Amino acid sequence: MEAVVPEIESVLHETRSFAPSAAFAAASALDSQRLAALRRRAAQDHEGFWAQQAATQLDWQRPFDLTLDDSAAPHYRWFVGGRLNASYNCLDRHLPERAAQDALIFENDDGDVQRWTYAQLHAEVCQLANALRALGIDKGDRVVLYLPMGPQAVMAMQACARIGAIHSVVFGGFSAESLKDRIEDAGARLVITADAAPRGGKRVALKTTVDLALTEGCSSVERVLVYQRLGGCVMDPMRDVWWHDVVPQQPTQCEPEWVESSHPLFLLYTSGSTGRPKGVQHSTGGYLLGATVSMQWVFDLRPGDVFWCTADIGWITGHSYVSYGPLSNGITQLIFEGIPTYPDGERFWRMIAAHKVSIFYTAPTAIRSLMRLGDELPLRHDLSSLRLLGSVGEPINPEAWLWYQRVIGGGRCPIVDTWWQTETGAIMIAPIPGAMATKPGSCTLPLPGICAEIVDEDGQPVTQAGQGGLLVVTKPWPSMLTTVWNNDERFRDTYFGRFGPRVYVAGDGAQRDDDGYFWILGRIDDVLNVSGHRLGTMEVESALAAHEAVAEAAVVGRPHEIKGEAILAFVVVRGSREAALKADLPRELRDWVASRLGAIARPDEIRLVEALPKTRSGKIMRRLLRAVGRGETAAQDTSTLENPAILDQLRGS
Numbered sequence: 001m002e003a004v005v006p007e008i009e010s011v012l013h014e015t016r017s018f019a020p021s022a023a024f025a026a027a028s029a030l031d032s033q034r035l036a037a038l039r040r041r042a043a044q045d046h047e048g049f050w051a052q053q054a055a056t057q058l059d060w061q062r063p064f065d066l067t068l069d070d071s072a073a074p075h076y077r078w079f080v081g082g083r084l085n086a087s088y089n090c091l092d093r094h095l096p097e098r099a100a101q102d103a104l105i106f107e108n109d110d111g112d113v114q115r116w117t118y119a120q121l122h123a124e125v126c127q128l129a130n131a132l133r134a135l136g137i138d139k140g141d142r143v144v145l146y147l148p149m150g151p152q153a154v155m156a157m158q159a160c161a162r163i164g165a166i167h168s169v170v171f172g173g174f175s176a177e178s179l180k181d182r183i184e185d186a187g188a189r190l191v192i193t194a195d196a197a198p199r200g201g202k203r204v205a206l207k208t209t210v211d212l213a214l215t216e217g218c219s220s221v222e223r224v225l226v227y228q229r230l231g232g233c234v235m236d237p238m239r240d241v242w243w244h245d246v247v248p249q250q251p252t253q254c255e256p257e258w259v260e261s262s263h264p265l266f267l268l269y270t271s272g273s274t275g276r277p278k279g280v281q282h283s284t285g286g287y288l289l290g291a292t293v294s295m296q297w298v299f300d301l302r303p304g305d306v307f308w309c310t311a312d313i314g315w316i317t318g319h320s321y322v323s324y325g326p327l328s329n330g331i332t333q334l335i336f337e338g339i340p341t342y343p344d345g346e347r348f349w350r351m352i353a354a355h356k357v358s359i360f361y362t363a364p365t366a367i368r369s370l371m372r373l374g375d376e377l378p379l380r381h382d383l384s385s386l387r388l389l390g391s392v393g394e395p396i397n398p399e400a401w402l403w404y405q406r407v408i409g410g411g412r413c414p415i416v417d418t419w420w421q422t423e424t425g426a427i428m429i430a431p432i433p434g435a436m437a438t439k440p441g442s443c444t445l446p447l448p449g450i451c452a453e454i455v456d457e458d459g460q461p462v463t464q465a466g467q468g469g470l471l472v473v474t475k476p477w478p479s480m481l482t483t484v485w486n487n488d489e490r491f492r493d494t495y496f497g498r499f500g501p502r503v504y505v506a507g508d509g510a511q512r513d514d515d516g517y518f519w520i521l522g523r524i525d526d527v528l529n530v531s532g533h534r535l536g537t538m539e540v541e542s543a544l545a546a547h548e549a550v551a552e553a554a555v556v557g558r559p560h561e562i563k564g565e566a567i568l569a570f571v572v573v574r575g576s577r578e579a580a581l582k583a584d585l586p587r588e589l590r591d592w593v594a595s596r597l598g599a600i601a602r603p604d605e606i607r608l609v610e611a612l613p614k615t616r617s618g619k620i621m622r623r624l625l626r627a628v629g630r631g632e633t634a635a636q637d638t639s640t641l642e643n644p645a646i647l648d649q650l651r652g653s
């Protein structure tokens with residue numbers, strides 16, 4: 001089946017296993033005995049298990065009456081009747097004990113450091129929440145956040161949650177058009193942005209992009225709230241409001257809006273295999289519970305920890321493990337505005353040493369790019385504060401895993417490879433580091449209360465070790481998406497269309513080994529994973545097709561040493577291919593895609609071809625294109641190919 005991505009199969013030959021040290025295990029709150037008890041309880045009584053977690057881990061203004069309403073499956077509702085507020089759970093409930101403890105340590109692009117205690121963060125979130133109310137934002141209104149990575153982004157998410165507004169964060173690297181699409185789909189009334197942001201020494205003109213998005217449409221937007229980060233942007237006096245003009249004078253108390261457990265906390269747009277990005281909708285109670293407990297279990301939280309997740313808040317990792325999970329657990333975390341290689345390749349290691357980071361969570365693409373710079377750079381720094389390392393976003397190859405373990409973790413830090421998705425809300429499959437052995441390249445076992453399985457094309461469980469299949473989740477879990485914004489049908493079709501309303505289809509291929517450990521094999525659909533970021537091939541194809549010189553385009557991924565996957569586009573031009581080559585159209589098209597979608601979507605290579613390979617019935621032979629992209633020969637029977645002579649052009653020869 002297509003699920004099996006051949007180059008990743010090499011990980012299955014990896015047999016090394018790493019148990020936590022006795023000292024690590026002894027100090028873990030979740031040791032193997034306690035973990036076994038949790039798993040037993042979850043297996044015996046799925047709902048009872050989650051009810052107990054919800055009752056003990058979150059503060060409810062009104063307790064829930066019913067744990068799970070599955071009467072309209074797959075539209076599940078968790079903790080029915082319960083009322084809570086996410087920002088109250090992230091801030092207020094810590095004040096009696098942790099008011100003076102650092103919540104955020106922020107290092108900006110230039111290396112300047114600022115801190116917010118829980119009391120200070122609470123006060124500033126309340127001020128911002130009051131300002132949002134003063135701007136007319138109510139419970140249920142959508143607010144788009146287009147902000148640099150930093151404390152204001154966290155505050156904006158928390159402030160929205162405080163008043164029951166639904167935030168939708170758009171990654172600051174996305175283009176005006178992508179921003180516009182998301183604003184329009186969500187029907188946002190307010191956009192919160194910054195004038196500009198520094199990133200790796202460069203200036204990213206966020207406000208200019210917002211202006212561009214708003215001139216092209218977005219009639220729902222009434223106001224734009226602008227945080228001044230660098231200075232120097234044009235304001236529309238009728239529409240735009242400076243943050244510093246309306247926020248600091250607000251009261252530092254703000255009564256939270258108590259919302260139903262299923263009230264939407266946020267939307268986050270993500271790519272699928274077809275159509276435009278979809279607004280994945282998450283609930284308040286279920287989502288917050290997932291982010292809270294997964295954080296405790298997988299990161300083995302202990303008093304005094306300094307946690308650093310390097311993800312931008314524009315992605316789900318930045319939602320669950322920057323904004324909600326760390327704050328809900330009342331820990332201290334580092335947040336960082338910049339990039340790993342600015343001003344040099346030692347930035348991460350210098351920061352870990354300076355802030356005594358104990359838990360570090362990043363993506364394989366970052367690990368691979370820093371590994372390439374050699375061992376000497378990290379070895380110049382005192383990384384002894386680290387006790388646990390995490391990985392997320394894409395399969396980690398054993399070579400990078402082992403380097404991370406040996407050079408960054410000094411051989412003593414367990415590595416938690418965490419599999420999950422925008423849709424799952426929280427980590428689903430990952431080691432419990434004090435209780436389990438890890439293996440390079442495996443995300444190990446589902447968390448307690450998560451029923452992940454592998455099935456074949458007919459939905460039958462795959463029981464044989466080493467046999468690939470589809471990764472599914474067979475019981476609802478609290479932090480699952482509740483729907484696709486404004487599109488229940490797309491929600492049902494995409495995730496529950498294949499095996500019915502009880503079986504969530506993740507879109508990944510996976511297999512298990514003799515110990516039952518899961519090994520993720522990659523996407524089985526037309527979703528690319530470039531540097532841990534999801535992109536639909538269709539989105540890139542549509543962007544290409546919108547260029548006047550393009551007649552037709554097909555996009556595939558091919559393995560890339562650092563980014564995991566690179567984008568390769570085959571393009572049929574209108575008019576002469578030779579003339580287009582002479583005019584360097586491929587370069588123009590790469591820039592064109594970047595300007596339409598954002599820099600992460602810039603194709604690595606564009607091959608101009610006279611025709612796309614199609615079957616006689618007119619279907620593009622994507623599998624053949626993928627094989628060509630990987631440099632494989634005769635991967636597919638080409639006898640049905642309309643024009644076999646174009647194979648050489650496809651191969652770029």
Ligand code: PRX
Nearest residue numbers: 392393394395417418419420421422520534
């Ligand atoms: O293919 C899987 C891959 O990333 C996809 C989800 O992407 P996104 O929604 O952007 O969320 C990324 C951060 C949670 C999955 O379908 N993926 C994520 N984590 C892993 C992974 N693949 C292998 N191993 C992982 N640990």
